Every structure is written in structure tokens, then in C-alpha cells.
Amino acid sequence: MSAIDAKPPAEAAAPPAASGAPAVSPAARLLAGSRWRWYEFAFWGLALGSYFVFPNKLMLISEILILGLLALSIDLTLGYAGLVTLGQGAFFGVGAYAAGLAAKYGAGAGPWSDPLLGLVIAAGAAGLVGFVTSFLVLRGSDLTRLMVTLGVALIVEEIVTQAKSVTGGSDGLQGVMSSNVLGMWSFDLYGKTAFWYVLIVTFVCFWFCRRLVNSPFGLSLLAIKGNPLRARAIGMPVNARLVAIYTISAAIAGLAGGLLTQTTQFASPDMVAFHRSADSLLILIFGGSGHLYGGLIGAVAFRIMQDFIGNITPQYWLFWVGLVLVLLVLFVRNGIVGLMANGWRRLTQKSHEGKNP
Amino acid sequence: MLTILFDGVAYGMLLFVLAVGLCITLGLMNFINLAHGAFAMAGGYLTVVMMNRMGISFYWCLPAAFIFAAVLGVVLERTLYRRLYDKTHLDQVLFSIGLIFMATAAVDYAMGASQQIVNLPPELNGRVEILGANVGVYRLFVIAICGLLTIALQYVIARTRFGSRLRASVDDGRVARGLGIDVTGIFALTFAVGSGLAGLGGALGASILSMDPSFPLKYMIYFLIVISVGGASTITGPFFASILLGVADVAGKYFIPAVGGFIIYTIMVAVLIFRPQGLFTRSAKR
Amino acid sequence: MSFVQTAAAVETASPVLQTKALCKAFGGITATDNVTFSLPAGARHALIGPNGAGKTTFVNQLSGVLLPTSGTILLNGVDITNWSVRARSRAGIARTFQINQLYADLTPLQSVLIAINERENAASSWFKPVGVRSDLVDEAAALLARLSLSDVIHARVGSLAYGRQRLLEIAIALAAKPQVLLLDEPAAGVPEGERDQILDVVAALPAHVSLILIEHDMDLVFRFAKTLSVLVNGALFVEGTRDEIANDPRVRQVYLGEEVISNV
Numbered sequence: 060m061s062a063i064d065a066k067p068p069a070e071a072a073a074p075p076a077a078s079g080a081p082a083v084s085p086a087a088r089l090l091a092g093s094r095w096r097w098y099e100f101a102f103w104g105l106a107l108g109s110y111f112v113f114p115n116k117l118m119l120i121s122e123i124l125i126l127g128l129l130a131l132s133i134d135l136t137l138g139y140a141g142l143v144t145l146g147q148g149a150f151f152g153v154g155a156y157a158a159g160l161a162a163k164y165g166a167g168a169g170p171w172s173d174p175l176l177g178l179v180i181a182a183g184a185a186g187l188v189g190f191v192t193s194f195l196v197l198r199g200s201d202l203t204r205l206m207v208t209l210g211v212a213l214i215v216e217e218i219v220t221q222a223k224s225v226t227g228g229s230d231g232l233q234g235v236m237s238s239n240v241l242g243m244w245s246f247d248l249y250g251k252t253a254f255w256y257v258l259i260v261t262f263v264c265f266w267f268c269r270r271l272v273n274s275p276f277g278l279s280l281l282a283i284k285g286n287p288l289r290a291r292a293i294g295m296p297v298n299a300r301l302v303a304i305y306t307i308s309a310a311i312a313g314l315a316g317g318l319l320t321q322t323t324q325f326a327s328p329d330m331v332a333f334h335r336s337a338d339s340l341l342i343l344i345f346g347g348s349g350h351l352y353g354g355l356i357g358a359v360a361f362r363i364m365q366d367f368i369g370n371i372t373p374q375y376w377l378f379w380v381g382l383v384l385v386l387l388v389l390f391v392r393n394g395i396v397g398l399m400a401n402g403w404r405r406l407t408q409k410s411h412e413g414k415n416p
Numbered sequence: 417m418l419t420i421l422f423d424g425v426a427y428g429m430l431l432f433v434l435a436v437g438l439c440i441t442l443g444l445m446n447f448i449n450l451a452h453g454a455f456a457m458a459g460g461y462l463t464v465v466m467m468n469r470m471g472i473s474f475y476w477c478l479p480a481a482f483i484f485a486a487v488l489g490v491v492l493e494r495t496l497y498r499r500l501y502d503k504t505h506l507d508q509v510l511f512s513i514g515l516i517f518m519a520t521a522a523v524d525y526a527m528g529a530s531q532q533i534v535n536l537p538p539e540l541n542g543r544v545e546i547l548g549a550n551v552g553v554y555r556l557f558v559i560a561i562c563g564l565l566t567i568a569l570q571y572v573i574a575r576t577r578f579g580s581r582l583r584a585s586v587d588d589g590r591v592a593r594g595l596g597i598d599v600t601g602i603f604a605l606t607f608a609v610g611s612g613l614a615g616l617g618g619a620l621g622a623s624i625l626s627m628d629p630s631f632p633l634k635y636m637i638y639f640l641i642v643i644s645v646g647g648a649s650t651i652t653g654p655f656f657a658s659i660l661l662g663v664a665d666v667a668g669k670y671f672i673p674a675v676g677g678f679i680i681y682t683i684m685v686a687v688l689i690f691r692p693q694g695l696f697t698r699s700a701k702r
Numbered sequence: 703m704s705f706v707q708t709a710a711a712v713e714t715a716s717p718v719l720q721t722k723a724l725c726k727a728f729g730g731i732t733a734t735d736n737v738t739f740s741l742p743a744g745a746r747h748a749l750i751g752p753n754g755a756g757k758t759t760f761v762n763q764l765s766g767v768l769l770p771t772s773g774t775i776l777l778n779g780v781d782i783t784n785w786s787v788r789a790r791s792r793a794g795i796a797r798t799f800q801i802n803q804l805y806a807d808l809t810p811l812q813s814v815l816i817a818i819n820e821r822e823n824a825a826s827s828w829f830k831p832v833g834v835r836s837d838l839v840d841e842a843a844a845l846l847a848r849l850s851l852s853d854v855i856h857a858r859v860g861s862l863a864y865g866r867q868r869l870l871e872i873a874i875a876l877a878a879k880p881q882v883l884l885l886d887e888p889a890a891g892v893p894e895g896e897r898d899q900i901l902d903v904v905a906a907l908p909a910h911v912s913l914i915l916i917e918h919d920m921d922l923v924f925r926f927a928k929t930l931s932v933l934v935n936g937a938l939f940v941e942g943t944r945d946e947i948a949n950d951p952r953v954r955q956v957y958l959g960e961e962v963i964s965n966v
Contacts, residue, residue, distance in 0.1 A: 087833065093833070205505060218678070221678065273832060277828070282805055286805050288799075292791060292797060293791060294817075294820045337517075377517045381513075381514040384511065385496075
């Protein structure tokens with residue numbers, strides 16, 4: 060906040076015409092902000108290429124993508140709408156069990172058993188839970204929101220472990236059989252189908268989120284995050300927008316849960332456990348919130364770290380997660396994406412200064 | 417029936433001693449230390465080590481646990497926590513979850529994942545008849561100690577100079593600072609005493625609550641319930657909230673074991689929705 | 703053509719915004735005390751009074767941030783007392799805040815566009831990117847140009863100088879094309895040199911917009927306002943034209959310094 064008065068207007072202005080570029084209309088400049096960049100192509104190219112580079116790690120890569128998708132769903136609420144929550148694991152779990160139950164009871168029964176339909180069911184169930192609980196996050200402070208969403212997650216966890224007849228309780232949901240995707244591709248032992256399935260679904264979700272945050276709707280979310288008082292004063296239906304984004308976020312989290320159940324053919328209370336909510340939030344913060352890519356990049360870093368440390372001390376992995384959290388809060392502001400953006404800016408600024416001393 | 421009530425009250429008073437430090441620090445600095453349970457765990461494990469490995473009397477363990485946790489609290493407050501007071505609640509929550517994870521793994525590493533057993537002195541092990549109810553001597557011991565602590569705390573806060581400064585700081589930190597009250601110092605001291613009490617609670621509860629590495633996470637929920645129901649501006653609110661929670665939890669687990677936890681979480685969410693400032697706080701300040 | 707003119711004439715005759723016996727109490731303190739007030743269309747009205755007279759509380763009730771304890775508020779004769787902030791905003795009441803309420807991480811162009819999107823019901827569109835409705839973006843840019851913010855439309859709001867943030871505050875309120883604009887100390891805290899710019903902007907506001915200005919700077923008040931209300935202890939102390947107020951001995955006693963009045 061102190062920066063507001065400190066900087067003289069001349070420095071802040073940075074008019075676009077200064078660098079000698081042709082004048083661009085304001086609308087065109089806004090549109091340019093939503094255009095696909097080279098590094099985005101590079102990112103998805105790498106994701107695609109990992110199929111050929113790590114053919115024996117496909118299950119792991121699928122899992123990373125799923126984690127990333129879960130973190131992306133939190134980014135919508137935290138990074139764009141500014142809602143601080145700690146219960147995304149609830150929606151992930153609801154989606155996981157919904158997809159699991161759909162697969163278990165619909166297995167081999169024609170079109171009803173298709174995994175894509177299972178995903179729709181997972182997203183729908185989680186979205187419904189999200190919609191119903193969204194009204195709880197409209198009131199109160201950040202702290203109240205954190206506690207309420209945590210409470211909701213705990214309730215869901217409790218239901219999952221107690222409703223043994225439906226969910227299998229702490230033993231997990233047995234007998235989940237995924238049918239072939241679109242009746243054509245069966246899930247194989249090497250995870251080839253799983254990889255393509257997860258990659259395509261994740262990309263479609265990402266593409267959807269990208270459209271969403273670059274739209275006027277997305278801009279209005281940033282307004283709510285920036286200043287809810289002002290957003291209300293200009294006539295924005297703040298609560299309706301928050302309900303909408305919270306529901307969408309929950310649905311995507313549920314979709315991620317559904318993907319995990321379908322590709323691992325198993326659902327367990329571990330998928331709704333508290334550490335699921337904490338981990339996914341950590342992944343997003345680690346990657347950097349408010350950039351869409353933070354969750355995905357965070358998930359990659361998180362799993363690499365997990366593998367690396369897991370090889371040394373598998374049992375005490377939790378310690379290092381904790382340490383990373385503490386260090387992140389103390390020293391890193393915007394996660395990996397923030398660091399990369401800063402580095403890139405510094406790099407380009409230097410070359411710029413070199414040209415005009 | 418009365419036995420359950422007694423057990424519940426003992427459990428509730430124990431919860432109060434465990435959680436009261438968290439409530440005051442939250443009210444004082446608007447800082448949420450979810451890792452509060454780690455201090456309780458420190459006290460509990462110190463008791464385990466002192467009794468089982470060194471053979472020191474249980475009665476010595478109680479003050480030792482208090483001092484150990486208090487010192488730990490002061491050290492962490494001065495080195496780490498103080499950097500977080502002006503950060504967002506999200507940062508505070510992430511940070512304290514990080515500490516929980518570290519504490520859990522560290523204890524797991526040092527002591528193993530299994531639950532620790534504490535053998536109480538024989539004179540605390542029996543049962544007595546009170547008002548026709550069969551009550552464990554140790555439960556009475558816990559009620560007595562926690563009751564004394566509560567009275568002492570209430571006295572300090574209500575009657576002493578330190579207490580009045582503390583109340584002023586909780587009421588409005590900025591004004592208190594303006595009056596020349598050393599809010600930072602008060603906070604450090606309160607944090608230490610709060611942590612110490614948690615450590616003492618951990619020592620007292622080592623034989624009742626299950627003392628294993630997941631302790632801070634498991635009881636974090638209970639602390640949050642105490643705060644959300646009791647509010648964070650007095651100590652009477654958290655006190656009644658703790659008793660209520662203790663009785664409800666013990667009774668719930670006894671009568672309807674399947675849905676015990678479910679009810680408690682639902683109550684917490686409901687309270688937070690209808691009274692974001694807590695059930696027992698006087699009219700909500702805006 | 704003539705029909706339109708008669709309609710306009712009727713509107714001028716009837717007040718745009720009215721309050722009837724408006725009261726607001728906080729605990730035992732009466733912040734607004736039985737205020738009956740009416741604002742004609744196209745008004746240039748100033749609300750003055752000593753510190754703590756309840757000016758901002760009054761504006762907060764008009765804009766819906768606070769609900770009155772009793773009394774009614776009418777907009778074009780319609781009872782809006784219990785309407786939400788959003789409903790009032792859509793009905794044509796806009797405001798600026800005494801303390802800047804801006805989106806620090808967005809740009810001025812985005813800030814104004816957000817308000818225009820809401821006005822045009824374009825903000826719930828979630829599929830097409832923001833710049834597609836170039837007509838709305840151009841309108842935002844034109845509005846910012848009117849407030850001489852053209853050079854910073856793509857800068858980060860948080861990095862703007864304070865005076866320019868005050869201007870943006872007005873721009874965002876104007877983006878709603880309001881009928882009634884409530885300006886809560888637009889020049890508060892603005893350095894001497896930049897005050898004139900804000901004054902010019904306020905003076906150049908469209909004539910059909912009815913204005914209520916809260917201000918401490920008497921210079922600004924007397925240059926801008928045609929009519930004034932003086933609030934004291936939450937109650938309407940006196941109302942009148944600029945000259946009436948300036949020459950009212952009671953007002954002089956309660957509020958105004960002799961020096962200020964001699965300037966008029």
C-alpha cells in the first residue's frame with residue numbers, strides 16, 4: 060500500500076507509445092492480453108511430449124496432471140475471486156466417490172458406464188455440493204471462511220468414513236471398474252490410455268478456465284478480489300458471482316477427483332482427507348496463484364520434490380512439506396510462476412536498458 | 417449418566433486449558449496459530465519421556481511440561497511467529513499448517529508413530545463414588561487442576577495490572593499502543609503462557625487423550641470449535657464452549673458413536689454461519 | 703420533440719432524490735436525526751457541517767451501505783429505503799468514497815470497463831475475452847480521457863499518484879451513467895496543485911446529473927454549489943442557496959469562519 064504514494068506518476072505511467080511501437084487501440088491491447096503466448100504452447104507441448112520421453116512414468120504424469128487440475132480449481136476461487144478456503148479436498152472427494160460409484164454400478168451396462176459420463180456425474184455431484192455450501196463463504200472474514208470450508212471438508216470426510224454400506228468406509232470403494240473411453244480405448248496397465256484421457260480432459264478444463272478468467276466475468280472476479288465494497292457500489296451482483304465461481308471451482312475439483320478414481324480404479328477416504336486440501340493449496344501457493352499455470356507447475360514441482368525426498372526418507376516426507384510451506388510463507392511471494400515472471404521481466408528490462416541508456 | 421457428565425466436564429476443562437492460549441493470542445493479535453496443538457504435544461511427549469525413560473514422578477512432569485512448552489513458545493514467537501502478524505490469514509494458516517506437518521514428522525521420527533502410554537501414579541488410578549456416580553480419581557484430579565488454573569487465569573485477567581493491560585490490548589491494540597502499553601511485550605508473554613498451558617494440558621492429557629504424532633492435527637479441530645463457539649475476546653466464552661464440547665463429545669461417543677464427530681463439525685459450521693463472532697461473545701462488534 | 707421537453711420539465715419540477723424523516727442510530731448515538739431532504743434534478747448541492755455531523759453516514763444511507771433506523775428514501779418517487787447497494791446503483795445512484803476504493807492491481811481502463819460492463823449487463827458473459835466489445839472499451843477510454851487520465855489507462859492503479867486516483871474514483875462512478883452522483887470529499891488529501899483539476903472535473907460534469915458534494919474545503923464548496931445543506935449533530939440545521947447560507951449568521955456561528963465568507 061505504501062507504494063501508492065511513493066511512486067511519482069511519470070514512472071508509473073509507462074505509456075505504450077514510449078517504446079516507439081505503433082499506437083494500439085485500447086480494445087486491441089486488452090484483447091492481446093488474452094492471446095496464447097509462446098510459453099503456453101511450450102508448456103502444453105512439453106506435457107504432450109512427456110508421453111514419449113517418460114513412457115514408463117505415465118501413471119505418475121497423469122497423477123501430476125490431476126493434482127494440477129485440483130490446484131487450478133482452487134486458483135479460480137483464491138487467485139481470481141480472492142476467496143480464501145481450505146476445503147477443496149471435499150469436492151475432490153465427492154467427485155472421486157461419485158465417479159467411483161457410477162463406475163461400480165454402471166460397469167458394463169452400455170452407455171451409462173462410459174468414463175466421460177462418470178466425469179459429468181463427478182463434476183455435477185461436486186458442483187452441487189459446492190453450490191449448496193457456497194452460501195457459507197459469502198459472509199464473514201477470511202478466517203471464518205477458512206474454518207467453515209475446513210469444517211465442510213471434515214463433515215464430508217466423516218460421511219465418507221461412516222457410510223460404510225455405500226462408500227466402503229475406511230477400506231475404500233472396492234470393485235470400481237472403468238469401461239472403455241467412448242467404448243473404444245480401454246485403460247491399460249501402462250497408463251497409456253489414462254495419460255491421454257487425463258491430458259485431454261485437463262487441457263479442456265484449462266482451456267475453459269482460461270476463457271473464463273479472460274472474459275468480462277473473469278474481470279469482474281478480479282474486481283471483487285480487489286475491492287468488494289467498490290464492486291458492490293458499481294452495481295455488481297457480488298454474491299451471485301461468488302456463488303457461480305465457487306460452484307464452477309467445486310465442479311472442476313470434482314472432475315479431478317473423478318479422473319483419479321477412474322484411472323486408479325479405486326476411491327479411498329484418503330481422497331477426502333485434510334491433507335488433500337492442505338496439499339492442493341500448498342501446490343497452488345508453491346506454483347503461484349492467479350496465473351492459471353501456477354497449479355500445474357506447482358504440481359510438477361511438488362511431485363518431483365516428493366519423489367526426490369521420498370527416495371531419501373519416505374517416512375518423513377511430511378516434514379519437508381511443512382518446511383516448504385513455512386519457507387514459502389516467509390520468503391517467496393508469488394510462487395514459481397511469480398519468480399519466473401520476475402526473472403523474465405528483469406531479463407527483458409536489462410536488454411531494454413542496453414538499447415536506450 | 418453422571419459418570420459421563422463428570423468425564424465430559426473433565427475432558428472439557430482439559431480442552432479449555434489446551435485451547436485458552438490460542439483464544440487469547442487470536443483476540444490479541446488477530447493471529448491464528450493452528451499449530452497450537454504442537455505445544456500441547458511437546459508437553460505430552462516430554463511427560464512420556466520423563467516418566468517412561470527417566471522414571472521421574474508424574475507430579476514433576478506437570479510443571480516441567482509447562483516450562484518446556486512456554487520456552488518453546490517464546491523462542492518460536494521471537495524468531496518466527498512475529499514475522500507473520502502483519503501477513504494475511506492465508507499466510508498464517510499455511511505457515512502454521514507447515515509447522516504442524518513438521519512437528520508431526522519430527523515426533524514420528526524421534527518417538528515412532530504408535531500411541532504413547534503413560535502409567536499414572538497408583539493413587540490417581542482408582543475410582544470413587546460421588547453423588548452415586550462412579551468417577552475416576554484422575555478425572556477429579558484433572559478437574560481440580562484445571563479448575564484452579566481457570567480461577568487463577570480469571571483472577572490475573574480481571575484483577576491484576578497485567579490483566580487490565582491485556583484486556584485493553586485485546587479490545588483495541590492501536591489505542592492501547594497509543595496509551596503507551598507495550599502490546600508486543602504483552603503478546604510475547606501471553607504467547608508463552610498460552611503455549612505453557614497447552615504443554616501442561618498435554619501432560620495432563622497424556623493418559624486420557626491419545627498421544628501420537630497426529631495429535632496437533634486431530635485437536636486443531638477441537639480448538640477451532642472452541643474458538644468459533646466461544647469467541648476470542650474473553651476467556652469465559654472459551655471456557656463454557658470447552659465444557660459444552662467436552663460433554664457433547666463424550667456423550668456423543670457414548671450414546672451414538674457412529675455420528676459423534678459429524679455432529680460436532682456440523683455444530684461448528686452452524687455456529688460460524690449464524691454467529692461469525694462466536695456464540696458466547698457479547699453483541700458482535702462491527 | 704415538444705413532448706420530450708415537457709417530460710423533462712416535469713422531471714425538473716419533481717425531486718430526483720428525497721428523504722423523509724430519515725433517522726440512523728448507532729447504539730445510543732443518533733448519527734442522522736430526522737432528516738427530510740429533497741434533491742431537484744440537475745442539482746449542484748453541497749452538504750457541509752462540522753466533523754462528526756453525520757455527512758458520510760447520510761451518504762451511506764443514500765447509497766445503501768447503511769440501512770436507516772427509520773424514515774424513507776425515495777428515488778423518482780419510488781421507495782428505495784430497503785434496496786440493496788446494487789439495486790440502487792442500477793437505478794442510477796453512484797458514489798465516490800472519502801477513502802479511495804479502487805482495484806489496486808488492475809488498470810484504470812479495466813476499472814472503468816468493469817463498471818461499464820455491469821451497466822450494460824455484459825459482465826456475466828464468460829466465454830468471449832474482455833476486449834471483444836470494443837465499443838465498451840472505447841467508451842471507457844473516452845471517459846478516462848475526459849478526466850485527463852489518458853496517459854495512464856494501462857498503468858497499475860496502485861502505482862498512480864494520489865490525485866489521479868481521486869480522479870479515477872470519479873471516473874468509475876461516472877461509468878455507471880448515474881442520475882444522482884454522491885461525491886464524498888473528492889478533493890480530500892489532494893495536494894494544493896492538483897485540486898484545481900478535480901474542481902474542473904466536478905464543474906464539467908453533465909448538467910443532467912444531480913450532484914451531492916460533501917466537502918470541507920469552503921473554497922470548493924462555494925465555487926461549485928448552487929444550494930447547500932448544513933448538517934449539525936445529524937440534523938438538518940439550515941438549507942438554502944449559496945448566498946443565503948453564506949450570509950446566515952447562525953451558520954457563521956456554528957460552522958463557517960468569517961474569513962471564508964468574505965471571500966465569496
